[in-house]
Amino acid sequence: SxxxxxxxxxxxxxxxxxxxxxxxxxxxxxxxxxxxxxxxxxxxxxxxxxxxxxxxxxxxxxxxxxxxxxxxxxxxxxxxFLLSDVRIVDHKGLDVVPASGQVGHVWVRGHSMFPGYWRNDSANATSFADGWFCTGDMGLINKNGYVTIVDRAKDMILCGGENVYCAEVEAALHEHPHVSQAAVIGIPNQVMGEVVAAVLVVSEPISQADIVTFCRMRLSEYKVPYVVEFVEQMPTTGSGKILKTKL
Structure with missing residues (x-):
């Protein structure tokens, strides 16, 4: 753009x-x-x-x-990479089947991995399992062994008992020709627990109804943004990452 x-x-x-x-x-x-x-x-x-x-x-x-x-x-x-091993595991620590479409936790081990957090035993206790580092990312793996990261585990939205991965919704939003940037977050809801909210930077004026209709053609209903907000500029880090904590 x-x-x-x-x-x-x-x-x-x-x-x-x-x-x-x-x-x-x-x-x-x-x-x-x-x-x-x-x-x-x-x-x-x-x-x-x-x-x-x-x-x-x-x-x-x-x-x-x-x-x-x-x-x-x-x-x-x-x-x-050659010196790294990656596993995608379910909530029981069992490997997910490649190309199954199942999302799991990303675990990593290898010679380039750090030995642990300095003087932080509690973080180390929750971050390591049998020599594997639990990255905190969620992902899936295809038949060729290529991994796709779909979200941070802490950013996953739980809508009515269903898991919503922000990257999937953001990918759908970016297919819209007038969406320049998109960030998806979960917001509290008394009925559903959380609902999907989308924050957008657009190149031309569009309405929330336009976005909802567009997403309904690409996503399951519970993944469609319940709230859509338009902003002039996204808050970002020095490297250009969107700061979702400030949305």
Whole structure:
């Protein structure tokens, strides 16, 4: 959406990477159409000395998967690096079945992982299980071993007993041609416990009814935003992450 994009030449760019938070597939497709270079998403955290996985696709994989398969895998958080192991486990600590669509907790181990939090026994007790670090992220894994991060466990919305993952709703919102930025949060509700609220930056005026109708075509009813708020600018960190705590 940057107006300067059409004014500059990107022909010398060989590869482009994005990380920090889940990126909507609509954004990835937009980048691929404008840039033309290789592109991948990376996933990591400070506790694991930076990177855990990346979605870079090899030439062999490109030939095997075709255009649709390439995009599907690039839009994930990628496969673990050589020195990292990643598991997706359910609430009992059992591995979820790849390509089942089941969301679970992301556990990581490897030589690059930190040994623990300094002088914080309580945090270490809840963050480690049998040598695995519990990242606090929720994700799923596809048949190719590529992991997709869908939310932070603490940010997951529980609406009428159903789990709503913010990244899924945000991805649907970003498909709207007039939505520049979207952030989804849960707000208390006496009947449902929590309901979905969407905060949007838009490029052209649209109504809450427009957004609700648009989302109903893409999401289950309990995932459709109950509240829609429009803002001029999102609060962000220095690295550009949206600060949901200030919404």
């Amino acid at each position: 940057n107006p300067n994009l059409e004014k500059v030449s990107l022909s010398s760019m060989r590869i482009l990477s994005c990380g920090g938070s889940p990126i909507p597939p609509a954004h990835v497709l937009r980048v691929l159409s404008h840039v033309g270079s290789e592109f991948f998403v990376s996933y990591g955290m400070t506790e694991c000395c930076g990177k855990i996985s990346m979605s870079l696709v090899s030439e062999e994989q490109r030939l095997a998967w075709g255009p649709e398969g390439i995009v599907q895998n690039i839009c994930t958080s990628g496969r673990p």
